[in-house]
Amino acid sequence: MKSFCNRFVSSGVWAETYWLGHRILKCPFDLFIYQEILFELKPDVIVECGTNAGGSTLYLAHLCDLIGKGKIVSIDIEEMDRPKHDRITYLLGDTTSSEIVDQVKDFVSGHDTVLVILDSDHTEPHVLKEMDLYHRFVTVGSYMIVEDSIIGEIVFPQLAPGPLGAIRKFLPENDQFIVDESREKYHFTFNPEGYLLKIAEQSSKKIESEKDS
Template sequence: MTNQDKIVVDRFHDLYYNGLEGTGPIFAQTYWFNTPCLKCPLDLWIYQEIIAEIRPKLIIETGTHLGGSALFLAHMLDILGYGEVITIDIIENATRPIHPKINYVKGSSVDSVLIDSLLRHRSEETRLVILDSDHTKHHVAQELELFAPYVSVGSYIIVEDTNINGHPIYPSFGEGPFEAVEEFLSQNKNFIIDKTREKFLMTFNPYGYLKRIR
């Protein structure tokens, strides 16, 4: 990517997060089937490509919020004809969409007892993990350590919002997902960054598509 290309991509980030004058943040006006889904649509397209390729039986999402992304993931599994979404959040919300493939779980995504209770009895299966809860470095690092053993070889942990703390937006956020990924990869050689998942250039998850290779 040339410096001019980077300027264009960074400007797109700024516009998507902050909006044009008088419009408000565009990401906060993004919906999936009338449910708020605070994602970049280009990332969602990548998610469906990954799901179609690896065909997961289980998708684990941390950070449910209003349930839009969980519904999107459930609809992708509907196309496959099987699978389940386990989505974890510390807050319950009765307005979230109901879908037979979505299992809403209240609790912390770094509660090892909770995660073990959800996953230890499951049989061998393809699993995809998407991290989108507390974006502080410490929290994401804990999630990565906790969930990495549950990810299937050839599948992914997707670390969302690695673009914050100046990568390129919200430069004053402080260490967050990007820095957690750096630390995780320095200590874990079972995962690599799959840059091919950033082919659309605009992604909320730069360096955040982590593929398990062994």
């Protein structure tokens, strides 16, 4: 995987991938996995941290069209012209700000199935902060997907520590999430260890802490 990944990224083709004319900075294998996840979960709300040009947001909206349900709230710190769709709401701001998190809360009801995608600033501290803030929105049986965990590990070593470091710090304290290796079945992904399946409402450590208090 490492040699292919380096060749794939160094070629620049990852930045020349389009969905209906809109640039989409994702691995095609991961896009197919997204399709499988959305069909299985049929989420009511998809929270996307990091919009960029909006190609992946539009892709998700079109998948929701095919499934017949779902809306996307996508957050980015930079304002730009992005594709419009009835299922998409764009929020402008820092994904980790209290104002943005409060706005996301308004999109989610207690009965919604919620999927979270983290794909903004890929530095370890920022990703870990996003994980701490957004994991609470994820419903049991759904996912928090941490994108581009190859950064700082397999590619762009100068950008370490990256998302993978955040994942490995988060999981020991939050065992209500597990790495779903089945989502890496094509043996090539931009998100190794990044498909985090929520299997319980709370971590065992939190439950034990509540018992002791």
